[in-house]
Amino acid sequence: MNAIVLLVVGFAVFSLGYFFYSRFLATKVFRLDPDFVTPAHEQEDGVDYVPTRPIILWGHHFAAVAGAAPIVGPGIAVVWGWLPAFLWVTIGTVFFAGVHDFGALWLSVRNKGRSIGALTEDIVGRRARSIFMIVIFLLLLMVNAVFGIIIAEEHINVPGSVIPTWCVIFVAMAVGYLVYKRGMSLLWVTVIGVTVLYGAIWVGAVVPLSLPETMFGLGAPAQWVIILFVYAGIASVLPVWLLLQPRDYINGIQLFIGLALLYAAVVIAAPDVVAPALNQNPPDNAPPIVPLLFVTIACGAISGFHGLVASGTTSKQLDREPHARQVGYLGSVGEGTLALAAIIACTAGFATFADWDAFYSAPFPAAGLSAWAIGGANIMEAGLGLPANIAETLLAVMGILFAATTMDAGVRLQRYIIQEWGQIYNIPALTGRGVSTLVAVGTCLLLAFGAGGGGAGGRVIWPLFGTSNQLLGALTLMVMTVFLTKLGRATWVTIVPLTFLIVMTIPALIIQLRDFWNAGNYLLVAMDLLILGASILVALEGMSAIGRARRERAAAA
Amino acid sequence: MLSALGKLLREFYSAPYRGAVARAKREEDDLFMLLVFSEMVGVPNPASYYTLELQPLLYDDFHEWHKRMGMDHSPLEWFSCC
Numbered sequence: 001m002n003a004i005v006l007l008v009v010g011f012a013v014f015s016l017g018y019f020f021y022s023r024f025l026a027t028k029v030f031r032l033d034p035d036f037v038t039p040a041h042e043q044e045d046g047v048d049y050v051p052t053r054p055i056i057l058w059g060h061h062f063a064a065v066a067g068a069a070p071i072v073g074p075g076i077a078v079v080w081g082w083l084p085a086f087l088w089v090t091i092g093t094v095f096f097a098g099v100h101d102f103g104a105l106w107l108s109v110r111n112k113g114r115s116i117g118a119l120t121e122d123i124v125g126r127r128a129r130s131i132f133m134i135v136i137f138l139l140l141l142m143v144n145a146v147f148g149i150i151i152a153e154e155h156i157n158v159p160g161s162v163i164p165t166w167c168v169i170f171v172a173m174a175v176g177y178l179v180y181k182r183g184m185s186l187l188w189v190t191v192i193g194v195t196v197l198y199g200a201i202w203v204g205a206v207v208p209l210s211l212p213e214t215m216f217g218l219g220a221p222a223q224w225v226i227i228l229f230v231y232a233g234i235a236s237v238l239p240v241w242l243l244l245q246p247r248d249y250i251n252g253i254q255l256f257i258g259l260a261l262l263y264a265a266v267v268i269a270a271p272d273v274v275a276p277a278l279n280q281n282p283p284d285n286a287p288p289i290v291p292l293l294f295v296t297i298a299c300g301a302i303s304g305f306h307g308l309v310a311s312g313t314t315s316k317q318l319d320r321e322p323h324a325r326q327v328g329y330l331g332s333v334g335e336g337t338l339a340l341a342a343i344i345a346c347t348a349g350f351a352t353f354a355d356w357d358a359f360y361s362a363p364f365p366a367a368g369l370s371a372w373a374i375g376g377a378n379i380m381e382a383g384l385g386l387p388a389n390i391a392e393t394l395l396a397v398m399g400i401l402f403a404a405t406t407m408d409a410g411v412r413l414q415r416y417i418i419q420e421w422g423q424i425y426n427i428p429a430l431t432g433r434g435v436s437t438l439v440a441v442g443t444c445l446l447l448a449f450g451a452g453g454g455g456a457g458g459r460v461i462w463p464l465f466g467t468s469n470q471l472l473g474a475l476t477l478m479v480m481t482v483f484l485t486k487l488g489r490a491t492w493v494t495i496v497p498l499t500f501l502i503v504m505t506i507p508a509l510i511i512q513l514r515d516f517w518n519a520g521n522y523l524l525v526a527m528d529l530l531i532l533g534a535s536i537l538v539a540l541e542g543m544s545a546i547g548r549a550r551r552e553r554a555a556a557a
Numbered sequence: 558m559l560s561a562l563g564k565l566l567r568e569f570y571s572a573p574y575r576g577a578v579a580r581a582k583r584e585e586d587d588l589f590m591l592l593v594f595s596e597m598v599g600v601p602n603p604a605s606y607y608t609l610e611l612q613p614l615l616y617d618d619f620h621e622w623h624k625r626m627g628m629d630h631s632p633l634e635w636f637s638c639c
Contacts, residue, residue: 047579047580048576050575052572053568055565056565056569060569064573185563186563186567186570187559187562187563190566240581241581245571245573245574245578249570313572313573313576
């Protein structure tokens with residue numbers, strides 16, 4: 001079977017979802033009102049609340065949510081064959097992620113642009129809000145730790161990625177300085193910056209760098225993880241115009257370029273999908289496909305993280321309510337296309353089934369980012385004539401930069417939460433910038449090392465990251481359900497995904513608990529129990545809140 | 558067309574961080590205000606002659622500033638904005 005079939009069917013499903021299902025949501029469920037005065041107008045202040053063109057907002061939402069997860073998740077999940085991953089990504093994007101992202105954006109816009117966390121307290125209650133903060137903290141902890149591990153590993157698997165990745169920091173700072181302090185034309189700075197980045201990729205492919213095998217008793221992966229977290233800590237306290245803003249910008253640009261190149265290569269090369277539809281021979285330690293598929297691929301099917309993005313800045317910049325359909329729903333469709341590209345790269349990028357099987361016979365979870373880089377590089381070489389080693393470096397750098405920008409933002413968000421807790425619970429030590437950054441980075445490092453002793457085994461926490469992500473998604477859907485119930489609208493659009501997520505996440509956590517216990521990794525057992533506890537709380541709180549809202553609605557009617 | 562692309566890129570660059578950048582600038586400006594009016598909070602100011610010259614230029618923003626700093630009424634006797 002040819003990869004073009006996956007491409008065409010995938011895009012067809014996404015298109016049908018956008019044209020039919022999102023229209024249904026927009027007209028019948030959310031009832032988008034073109035005359036509704038959005039917070040961008042009502043509270044317009046030229047700073048946070050600024051009406052923005054929908055294409056810009058879409059670009060941002062897409063770039064912000066398109067991280068390493070839609071690449072790594074499918075990269076791991078195709079071990080079960082291409083069909084399950086393909087079905088979950090396509091159907092999930094249409095019925096789950098689309099509803100979640102679109103709904104979170106709409107919910108925030110209808111409520112003065114407030115974030116989902118604040119809305120949880122207003123709409124559901126104080127207890128739900130506390131659960132929400134715990135889940136967010138766990139999610140941030142997991143995302144920072146697992147992304148740090150993945151970047152470290154990819155630096156070792158593709159040593160050519162070292163130079164370009166760290167070069168980007170200087171390119172970003174130069175862009176930030178020239179644009180903010182010198183007021184240079186962004187167009188030219190962009191062209192030069194992107195050229196330097198791709199030049200650095202070429203240099204990196206030719207000059208691979210590796211850290212020493214051991215230093216101070218730490219293996220190379222552990223060294224990289226430490227370097228990354230030191231960087232993340234520093235990046236989170238630098239002025240945003242100097243590093244984070246230009247970094248995000250460059251990230252967005254190279255997302256579009258990379259996706260365009262990869263899809264063009266797929267169309268031209270038309271590679272065959274060598275992976276089986278359903279793998280009859282998965283590795284011995286591979287967990288059951290149900291429920292683990294649904295927590296291995298989160299972003300690209302549904303991810304709670306996106307609700308934070310949608311209700312963070314996007315909702316404060318939405319010009320008119322009907323734009324929410326383009327920005328929210330189409331944003332998650334965009335991410336679906338990235339996940340689809342990853343599936344194609346990891347199933348059609350190998351020359352033969354034997355090659356694919358050799359890679360995916362490794363213990364679960366496989367090195368998803370490496371599969372993406374290797375597979376994608378083969379396709380790019382066949383389709384665009386780009387030498388495989390340069391293409392591999394390009395794709396590896398792409399995945400690493402996605403993960404790194406998420407880490408930057410994740411450490412900063414974690415720091416804010418710790419500072420907020422310091423304020424709420426009256427622990428003055430935690431409110432300082434230095435201490436809170438150290439606590440944030442310290443906890444992530446602890447988890448990263450505890451997961452795999454700083455070795456490549458750290459990837460084992462990927463499904464755990466998936467569960468916390470899905471849990472946040474479930475929580476957001478729960479808040480949406482309660483709000484929709486109060487408005488008397490159809491709630492099955494949110495209840496079905498919500499129930500599915502809880503029903504898949506809790507067994508997945510129990511299975512993982514058994515695996516971690518058998519492996520003797522008690523730190524992960526503890527993390528698992530924490531997330532399991534939070535899941536049960538979310539499930540109970542959800543049932544109680546939705547039940548209450550239903551009763552109130554029935555009483556009022 | 559190039560200028561339209563430039564505008565699009567500019568929007569794409571500034572949109573998500575406008576708030577953060579503006580807030581950081583506001584913090585810097587607030588610190589400057591504090592330095593200029595430091596005498597009134599009892600901090601001896603070696604550059605008082607120079608900051609005295611600057612004060613009238615800052616009166617427009619003074620009200621917003623003292624409200625942000627948590628002072629309900631104007632702390633300056635000779636300048637009652639509220």
